[in-house]
Amino acid sequence: MKLLFIGSRLYDDIDWYVRSKGIESVLTESNENAINLDLPDQVFIVPRGMDGPKQVALMQKVDAIVPLIGIDPPLIDVARMKEEVEEEYGIPVIAAGVRAVELTSNKIKTKAFYDEIGVVTPNYQILNSPEELTLDFPVVLKQGEGQGGKDIKVAKSIEDVEEYFTEFDQALCEEFVEGSEISIEVLGFNGEYVALPPIYKGETTIEGTHPLNKVKTGPCMVSGLDNNLVQHTAYKVAKNLASDGIFEMDFMYSAKKDQLYAIEVNTRPNGTRYLTTATCGVNSLCELVDMAIGEFSLSNISDKLKYFYSTEIPIGNYEGPAPNEPVKSFEDNDFVVHGPAGYQRVTARAESKEELEKLVDKLT
Numbered sequence: 001m002k003l004l005f006i007g008s009r010l011y012d013d014i015d016w017y018v019r020s021k022g023i024e025s026v027l028t029e030s031n032e033n034a035i036n037l038d039l040p041d042q043v044f045i046v047p048r049g050m051d052g053p054k055q056v057a058l059m060q061k062v063d064a065i066v067p068l069i070g071i072d073p074p075l076i077d078v079a080r081m082k083e084e085v086e087e088e089y090g091i092p093v094i095a096a097g098v099r100a101v102e103l104t105s106n107k108i109k110t111k112a113f114y115d116e117i118g119v120v121t122p123n124y125q126i127l128n129s130p131e132e133l134t135l136d137f138p139v140v141l142k143q144g145e146g147q148g149g150k151d152i153k154v155a156k157s158i159e160d161v162e163e164y165f166t167e168f169d170q171a172l173c174e175e176f177v178e179g180s181e182i183s184i185e186v187l188g189f190n191g192e193y194v195a196l197p198p199i200y201k202g203e204t205t206i207e208g209t210h211p212l213n214k215v216k217t218g219p220c221m222v223s224g225l226d227n228n229l230v231q232h233t234a235y236k237v238a239k240n241l242a243s244d245g246i247f248e249m250d251f252m253y254s255a256k257k258d259q260l261y262a263i264e265v266n267t268r269p270n271g272t273r274y275l276t277t278a279t280c281g282v283n284s285l286c287e288l289v290d291m292a293i294g295e296f297s298l299s300n301i302s303d304k305l306k307y308f309y310s311t312e313i314p315i316g317n318y319e320g321p322a323p324n325e326p327v328k329s330f331e332d333n334d335f336v337v338h339g340p341a342g343y344q345r346v347t348a349r350a351e352s353k354e355e356l357e358k359l360v361d362k363l364t
C-alpha cells in the first residue's frame with residue numbers, strides 16, 4: 001500500500017502507525033520549512049492548493065489520499081479535489097465532500113442544517129444591524145467562518161453589540177447557553193458512522209473563554225446528561241452530512257433546561273482527538289489511515305474500544321518525565337504531550353480517577 005498524505009504538520013501523530021502497517025508514505029507540503037518533513041518515505045514541496053497533491057498522487061500511483069489538514073480554509077478545495085480524483089481516477093480521498101464542507105464550514109449554514117434535520121441548536125438571528133436584535137441578553141455574536149474562538153464575542157448589552165458592529169457589518173447572534181461544553185468525534189466511511197465517547201470541555205463563561213484554555217475530561221460525566229443522547233444526536237448529524245472522514249462536533253448542555261444544543265461541526269482532524277484516544281483507545285487519525293487501506297469497520301472499532309478516565313491540561317511548556325516511543329501515542333504511554341511550545345497540553349489517562357490524579361501530579 002502506498003498513501004499520499006497532504007500536509008506535514010500533524011504527520012508525527014501517525015508516523016508510527018503508518019510504519020507499523022508497512023505502508024509506503026508520500027507526503028506533499030507547501031512550506032519547505034514545515035515540521036516533520038524528515039519522517040515520510042518521500043516528500044514533495046508543492047505550491048499551495050490541491051493541484052500539486054493531485055499531480056503527485058497520479059505520478060506516484062498512490063492507492064489513496066489522506067489529507068491531514070487541521071484548519072478550515074483549505075477544506076473546500078480538498079473536497080473538490082476529492083470529488084474529481086475519486087470520479088476521474090478512482091483514487092479514494094479520505095475527507096469530507098463538497099456538500100458536507102459547505103454545510104459545516106459556515107456556522108450560519110450549519111444552523112439552518114440543524115433546523116432542517118430536527119437537531120436542537122440555540123435560538124439565533126442573523127443581524128445586519130444592532131437594532132434588529134430581539135433575543136434577550138446575554139447573546140453570543142459570531143461570524144460565519146472562524147475557529148478557536150476567532151471573532152466571537154459574548155454581548156451583555158446593546159453597547160457590546162454596537163461595538164461588535166464597528167468591526168463587522170453582519171453577525172450570527174445566538175442565545176447564550178449557560179452550561180457544559182461537550183465535544184464528540186464521529187468517524188464516517190462508505191455510509192457507516194460511529195460516534196466515539198463524548199468529552200467534557202468545561203462550563204461556558206460570560207467572558208466566552210474558549211475550551212482551548214480549559215481543563216477537559218473524558219468520558220463526559222455531566223449530571224443529568226445521558227451520553228447516549230450525545231452519541232445518538234452526533235450520529236444523526238453525521239449520517240445526514242453523508243460524507244467520509246472525521247466529524248468533530250461541539251454541543252452544549254443546559255441543566256436548567258435539560259436541553260442538549262448542537263453548536264458546530266468540524267470536518268477535519270481536531271483538538272478533541274487526544275482526549276478521545278486517551279478515553280476509548282480509538283485514534284481518529286489512525287482510523288483515516290485504516291479507511292485508506294480498507295481496514296476501517298465498525299467491528300474493528302469495537303475491538304479497539306477501551307475505557308479510561310482521562311484529562312487534558314494546558315501547561316505552556318512541559319517539563320515532566322519523558323514519554324516512551326512512539327511519543328505522540330498511547331501505545332506505550334499513559335500520557336501524550338502535544339501543541340506548540342508555550343501552548344503545550346498534556347493528555348493523561350488512568351484506570352481510575354484516583355490514579356489519574358496521581359499521574360497528573362507527577363506530570364505537572
Ligand SMILES: Nc1ncnc2c1ncn2[C@@H]1O[C@H](COP(=O)(O)OP(=O)(O)O)[C@@H](O)[C@H]1O
Nearest residue numbers: 140146147148149150174175176177204209210
Ligand atoms: N451559544 C453559546 N452560549 C455560550 N457560549 C458560547 C455559545 N456559542 C459559543 N460559545 C463559546 O464560544 C466558543 C467558541 O464557539 P464556537 O461556535 O464553537 O466557535 P469556534 O469555531 O471558534 O470554536 C464555545 O466553545 C463557547 O465557549
Ligand SMILES: [Mg+2]
Nearest residue numbers: 148149250264
Ligand atoms: Mg468550537
